[in-house]
Amino acid sequence: MSAESNTANRPGAIVTSEIRDGVMTIVTDSPPVNALSAQVRAGLLAALRDAEADPAVKGAVIACAGRTFFAGADITEFGRVMAEPTLPQLAGAIEACAKPVVAAIHGTALGGGLELALACHYRIAVPSARLGLPEVKLGLLPGAGGTQRLPRLTGMETALGMIAKGDPVEASEALHCGLVDRLAGEDGLIADAVGFTAEVAALRPLPRASERAVDCDPAVFAAFREANARRFRGFEAPNAIVDLLEASADRPFGEGIAMESRAFEALLAGTQSAAQRHLFFAERAAAKIRDVPPDMPQRTIARVGVIGAGTMGGGIAMAFLSAGFPVTLVDASEEALRKAAATIGGMVDASAAKGRMTGEQARAAMQRLMPTLDFASLADADLIVEAAYEDMTVKKEIFARLDRIARPGAILATNTSFLDIDIIAASISRPADVVGMHFFSPAHVMKLLEVVRGARTAKDVLATVMTLAKRIGKIAVVARVCHGFIGNRMLVPRQIHAEALLMDGATPSQIDAVHVAFGMPMGPFQMADLAGLDIGWHRDPNRIETLRDAFAAQGRWGQKTGAGFYDYDDKRRPHASPVAEALIARFRASSGHVERAISEEEIVVRTLYTMVDEAARILEEGIAQRAGDIDVVWTQGYGWPAYRGGPMFWADTIGLPTIVAGLEKYGLPVAPLLRETAARDGRFNR
Ligand code: 3HC
Secondary structure, eight states, X not given: OEEEOSSSOOTTOSEEEEEETTEEEEEEOOTTTOOBOHHHHHHHHHHHHHHHHOTTOOEEEEEEOTTOSOOSBOGGGTTSOXXXXXXXXXXXXXXXXXXXXXXXXXXXXXXXXXXXXXXXXXXXXXXXXEEEOGGGGXXXXXXXXXXXXXXXXXXXXXXXXXXXXXXXXXXXHHHHXXXXXXXXXXTXXXXXXXXXXXXXXXXXXXXXXXXXXXXXXXXXXXXXXXXXXXXXXXXXXXHHHHHHHHHHHHSOHHHHHHHHHHHHHHHHHSHHHHHHHHHXXXXXXXXXXXTSOTTOOOOOOOOEEXXXXXXXXXXXXXXXXXXXXXXXXXXXXXXXXXXXXXXXXHHHHHHHHTTSSOHHHHHXXXXXXXXXXXXXXXXXXXXXXXXXXXXXXXXXXXXXXXXXXXXXXXXXXXXXXXXXXXXXXXXXXXXXXXXXXXXXXXXXXOOEEEEEEOTTOOHHHHHHHHHHHHHTTOEEEEEESSTTTTHHHHHHHHHHHHHHHHHHTOOHHHHHHHHHHHTOSSOXXXXXXXXXXXXXXXXXXXXXXXXXXXXXXXXXXXXXXXXXXXXXXXXXOEEEOHHHHHHHHHHHHHTTOOOOOOOHHHHHIIIIIHHHHHHHHHHHTTSBSSHHHHHHHHHHHSOOOGGXXXXXXXXXXXXXXXXXXXXXXXXXXXXHHHHHHHXXXXXXXX
C-alpha cells in the first residue's frame, strides 16, 4: 500500500515523501550535492513531523536522490544568520523522534550530512559510500553534534582521525567501527532501508548515540596532539576539535553539545575559516576558463606518453598510471629508464602498502608502464608530456621530432617551469596542440597543476587538459605565458629581496624564521639549499659577481653537498652556519653594503608584500584569470598556509592600503592594480 504525505509534496518541492508498508521514505533532491540549505532543513523537519503524527507510519527513512547523500551544510549560507530549523535543531529533532529513523546513505555523507545520519537511530549504506566529517579542512568543526555523537558510536581513535584530520572512511570500514549498522545492495538502497526499518520498527528503546557512553584512555589525546603537532601547526580548528572530543569522554552529552556550538561559532567568525572556505570555492572556480564554455567538445585521451625518465618524468608517469592510463615512458638512456621503472615500482608498492590501491591494482599499474628508448613508440599516444632538461634548444628539438611522429590531434604538452611555450609552439607545424602542463615535485603527490595557455593553444586542448587534471586527482589552474608563470614568477622578487636583506645585515636563519613563523614549511634560504645553489651557476670559481657565485665557488651547493646557507647534519637538519655568515659578511663588505639591524617588519614587507605586488602584476597582465587562482597556486604548490588563504586573500585580510604603505616605506615600487584597488579600499578577492 502506498500513500503520499500531506505537507512535503508540493509541486517542485525539494523534499518529498512517500509511505510504503508503514515506512515513510523522505527523499531530498537538491542538486548538485544535496547541501543542507534552509529549504532542505525545513522540508526534512516538516516530513519528520508528518511521520511522527501519522499513526500509520511506524518508522522513517531519510535518503537523497542524485549523486550523493547530503554533502554537508550549505557553505554558501555561512556568515549569514542561520534560518531555523538550524542543523543542530534538526539533528536534535531526528534523534528525539519516537519512531525509528534510518539514514540511507549513498555517495558521500559529509559534514552536516553525516551529523544528520549520526542523529538517526540507524544507518544503512551502499558499499561504495564514503562517510566523513571534513569540516576541519574548512577551518571549522562539526557543529551539529558530530564531535559528541561520533566518538560514542565509533570509539575515540576513529573519531580523532575522522574529525581532527578530516579523513573519510569507506562503507566497509564504517560497518566495522559501528558507524553504520548494515550494508545495502549497491542498487537497492531505498528498498533495503525500508526493509531494515520495518525489521527494527518495534524495537525499544531506540538506539540514540547521545545516550551511549564513551570509553577511552585519557592519555590518547595528548599522544594524538603530539603525533600530529607538525600537521596542525598554526591551525586553530584541530586543537579545538581534540578539546571537544576530550569533553565527549568526560562530560554529559548536553554540556558537550553546548561547548561544540560555542566553538563552532567562534571558528566560523574567525579569519582562518574564512580563508579555508575561500580556498574551497577558489579551487573549484579555478577549473572554469572564462572564454571556454563548460560543454566544449573534448579530445579523447586513452594513451599517454612521457618524455624524460628523471624525477619529474617518473612522477608524472606515476600520476597517470595511478589513474589507470597506459604510459609510454621514453628516454635516451637505458640506465635512466631502468632507474625510473624501479622508482615507480617503489612508489606503486608504497601506495599499495598505504591502502591507496589494492595489490591487484598495483600489478596492473606496473603492467601499463612501457619504458622504451624508441621515440617512435609515442606515435599512438593521445597526450605526450615532455619532461626533459629545462633548455629551449633541447625542448625545440624534442617538439620537432614529436611534430613528425605524433598522431594528428595528439596534445603536445611541456612540463617547463619557466620557458616560453609560445616559442616552442611556433617552432612546429601544429601550435594549437601545444600546452604547458607544469607539475610540481613530487609530481604524483603534489595536487597543483599549472596549465599554461599559449597564445595559440586550442580551446578544446585546454578543456581536455582541465578535465584530465581532475581525472588524475590534480587541482588545475590556468596561467598565460610569462617567465615562471604564476607560482615561480612570484618566487623571483622574494628571492631577490631575501638576498638583498642579507646584504643589509640580516642572516638566513633570521629571514627563514619569519617565514616559518608565518606558516610556510620552509623559508627562502632553506628552499634555495634544497633546490641547489649551483643551479644556473656559470661554473667559474674565480668569477664572483653575486652572493650565489660566492657560495657555489666554495662548494656550498646546499643540501646535496651538506652545506649552503646552512650546515646540514647527517639527518639533513639545517644548522645556522658561521662559515656561511662569514661568507655573506665578506661579500657584503666587498660590494660596499653597510650592515644594519633588520626588523621582522622589514623582512615581512620586502619578502612577502613584494610577492603580493608581483601577484597584482600577474593579475593585471592577465597571466592569472582571477585572484583566487593565485591563492590556489601558492597554497597547493608552495605550502603557503591554507589558514591564511593564499597571498591575495592574506593581502585582503591585512588591508591593501597597509601593503601599499609598507612597500612605499621601503622605497619599493607598487603595481598600478594594487595601488588602484587599495585607493578605493577594495579587495583582490570579491
Ligand atoms: N555547500 C555548498 N556548495 C557545495 C557544497 C556545500 N557543502 N559542497 C559542494 N558544493 C558545490 C561546489 O562548490 C560545486 O559548485 P560549482 O559547480 O558551482 O563549482 C558543486 O557543489 C559540485 O562540487 P564539486 O565540484 O566539489 O563536486 P565533486 O563531485 O568533485 O565533489 C563533494 C563532491 C565530495 C561533495 C565535494 O563537493 C565536497 O567535498 N564538498 C564539501 C563537503 C564538506 O566540506 N562538507 C562540510 C560542510 S561544513 C558543515 O557541514 C558544517 C556542519 O558541521 C554544521
